[in-house]
Amino acid sequence: MATPSSNQVTAKAHTNIALVKYWGKKDEDLIIPQTGSLSLTLDHFYTETTVSFSKGLKTDTIKIDNQLVNQKNWQKIHSFLNIVRKKAHINLPAEVSSFNHVPYAAGLASSASAFAALAAASSRAAGLSLNKKQLSQLARRGSGSACRSIFGGFVEWIAGQDDESSYAMPLKSDLINDIRIVALTIKTSPKKFSSRKAMRLSVQTSPYYKSWIQLVKHDLAAVKITLLNNDFSTLGHISELNAMRMHALTMSSDPSILYFNEATLRIINSVKQLREKGIECYYTIDAGPNVKIICKEKNVSIISKYFEKIFDKNRVIVAKPGSGVTYE
Ligand code: 2P0
Numbered sequence: 001m002a003t004p005s006s007n008q009v010t011a012k013a014h015t016n017i018a019l020v021k022y023w024g025k026k027d028e029d030l031i032i033p034q035t036g037s038l039s040l041t042l043d044h045f046y047t048e049t050t051v052s053f054s055k056g057l058k059t060d061t062i063k064i065d066n067q068l069v070n071q072k073n074w075q076k077i078h079s080f081l082n083i084v085r086k087k088a089h090i091n092l093p094a095e096v097s098s099f100n101h102v103p104y105a106a107g108l109a110s111s112a113s114a115f116a117a118l119a120a121a122s123s124r125a126a127g128l129s130l131n132k133k134q135l136s137q138l139a140r141r142g143s144g145s146a147c148r149s150i151f152g153g154f155v156e157w158i159a160g161q162d163d164e165s166s167y168a169m170p171l172k173s174d175l176i177n178d179i180r181i182v183a184l185t186i187k188t189s190p191k192k193f194s195s196r197k198a199m200r201l202s203v204q205t206s207p208y209y210k211s212w213i214q215l216v217k218h219d220l221a222a223v224k225i226t227l228l229n230n231d232f233s234t235l236g237h238i239s240e241l242n243a244m245r246m247h248a249l250t251m252s253s254d255p256s257i258l259y260f261n262e263a264t265l266r267i268i269n270s271v272k273q274l275r276e277k278g279i280e281c282y283y284t285i286d287a288g289p290n291v292k293i294i295c296k297e298k299n300v301s302i303i304s305k306y307f308e309k310i311f312d313k314n315r316v317i318v319a320k321p322g323s324g325v326t327y328e
Contacts, residue, residue, distance in 0.1 A: 084119075222238050
């Protein structure tokens with residue numbers, strides 16, 4: 001049995017961008033996805049979280065960026081901490097303080113880095129000593145994409161069918177040295193449909209959902225081959241198509257959800273124009289209007305400058321591959 005501990009532990013985790021997307025669960029409670037997915041962890045965006053368990057508290061005290069969280073977020077994090085307490089056989093309230101270095105407007109899921117950092121800090125503070133696979137399984141319970149942020153670089157989330165068999169693992173590829181993400185942050189208002197709600201609607205109402213399951217099997221296998229062969233062009237091509245097909249699911253669900261806005265379409269067309277000019281780049285889009293451009297290091301400067309002319313300079317953020325979860 002783990003020893004109850006009031007030791008304060010701080011962990012840091014980076015966010016990730018999916019190249020083959022996770023979109024839909026087969027178990028809502030355990031967060032078991034319908035399909036596997038594949039991502040790249042990014043260096044620029046991260047969450048740092050400090051956790052201690054203490055007899056001196058009446059209930060969990062949770063702050064994000066120095067502010068007490070609202071009831072909805074408190075409940076979500078409290079439920080996650082209950083999983084940790086159960087595993088560690090402790091019954092002490094926690095003090096959690098988290099800082100997000102993920103610009104809200106970047107449209108990069110802070111829930112991935114947030115739950116990866118919380119899983120690492122809370123489990124260790126509770127006296128558990130989990131390996132990275134176990135941390136990935138635990139982070140998944142907070143937010144699906146968080147299981148991938150335990151690891152750095154390219155990461156595959158193996159869908160599995162239960163708590164034990166659903167986890168992420170790192171994938172090796174020399175492409176890691178050269179791949180870059182240019183994130184274009186074009187939107188600041190909160191989205192109407194959370195990913196969680198939107199993916200549930202897609203599973204329940206999109207007539208194309210069954211095809212998506214087959215498609216992802218194909219895309220995952222194909223992307224893993226591109227990683228082995230250092231084939232950036234095919235990796236970019238598949239990532240771009242996979243993103244558009246995920247959006248076809250949201251558009252074809254009832255109610256129909258369109259995450260794109262005018263700026264999104266403008267950037268999509270710009271990426272195509274850049275490609276026609278011989279500057280190799282591809283786009284991917286998550287559950288929001290922001291676009292992330294996948295390119296090689298040698299083209300970062302020309303792509304950044306191109307978009308800095310259209311948007312503000314501070315809306316163009318260049319990210320490199322990032323590391324997995326670390327402790328301070
Ligand atoms: C992904 N997204 O693979 C996909 C692509 C957004 C678009 O994972 O319900 O916050 O907490 O498991 O992980 C965002 O969804 O959803 C996401 P939950 P999560 O990155």
